[in-house]
Amino acid sequence: MNVSQAISARRSIRKFHDTPVARELIEQVLQAACLAPSGKNRQPWHFTVLQGAKKDTLVDAIEAAAAQNMTELELQASGALRTTKVMREAPVCIYVHNPQFALQGEHSKADNYRMRVDTQSVGAAIQNMLLRAEELGLGTLWICNVFYAEREIAAFLGRTDMLIAAVAIGYADESPAARPRKPLSEVTTWLE
Ligand SMILES: Cc1cc2nc3c(=O)[nH]c(=O)nc-3n(C[C@H](O)[C@H](O)[C@H](O)COP(=O)(O)O)c2cc1C
Helix, strand or coil: CCHHHHHHHCCECCCECCCCCCHHHHHHHHHHHHCCCCHHHCCCCEEEEEEHHHHHHHHHHHHHHHHHHCCHHHHHHHCHHHHHHHHHHCCEEEEEEEEEEECCCCCCHHHHHHHHHHHHHHHHHHHHHHHHHHHCCCEEEEECCCHHHHHHHHHHHCCCEEEEEEEEEECECCCCCCCCCCCHHHHCCCCC
C-alpha cells in the first residue's frame, strides 16, 4: 500500500473486533508518529497506550465525568457517549499529550504562538499514526471528544500536561463508505 492508497482508504472506524493488537504493531504505529515533522523539531508529543482493564477503567471515569460535567442537553449534543462506546470496544486507546504545556496555567502570547505550532506538529504525528495503522490493516478513530474529562484523565494517568487527543485502534468491524468532502473549488483560492 502506498501513501495515496492509505490516504484514500482510511476511514474513521467506530466498530472494532475484540481481537487484541500485537504490541509490535502498536510500536510501529508510534514509530510512524515520531517521524512526523514538528516545529523546531520539538517533538511535542507523549503517547500513553492503554489496553485491557486499565483502558476500560479510564473509559468508566470519562463516562462518569460526562454525566457530572455536562447537562443532559450538552451530553446528547456532544456525542460524548457515542465516542466512549467506541473507546470501550476498541482494544487499544492511545492518549496523546503535549508535555511542553501544563494542563492548567496562564499562557503568554509567546506560549500561545508555540501552542499553535505544537498543535500542528501533534496533528501531523497523529495523522502518521492513522496512515501507518491503515497500512498495517488496523482501524483507527481520532478522538477529541474527551476534553470535558481532561482532569479525570490527567488524574488517572498521573499526568500534568496538556491532553491533545486520543486515538482508538483495533481491527475494524465495519467498512464505512467514504464520508463526503467539500469540493476543492470550495476550499481553494488561486491567485496569480
Ligand atoms: C481532530 C479530530 C477530532 C475528532 N474527534 C472525534 C471524536 O471525538 N469522536 C468521533 O467519533 N470522531 C471524531 N473524529 C472523526 C471525524 O468525525 C471524522 O474524521 C470525520 O467525520 C470524517 O470521516 P473520516 O475520518 O471517515 O474521513 C475526529 C477527527 C479529528 C480530525
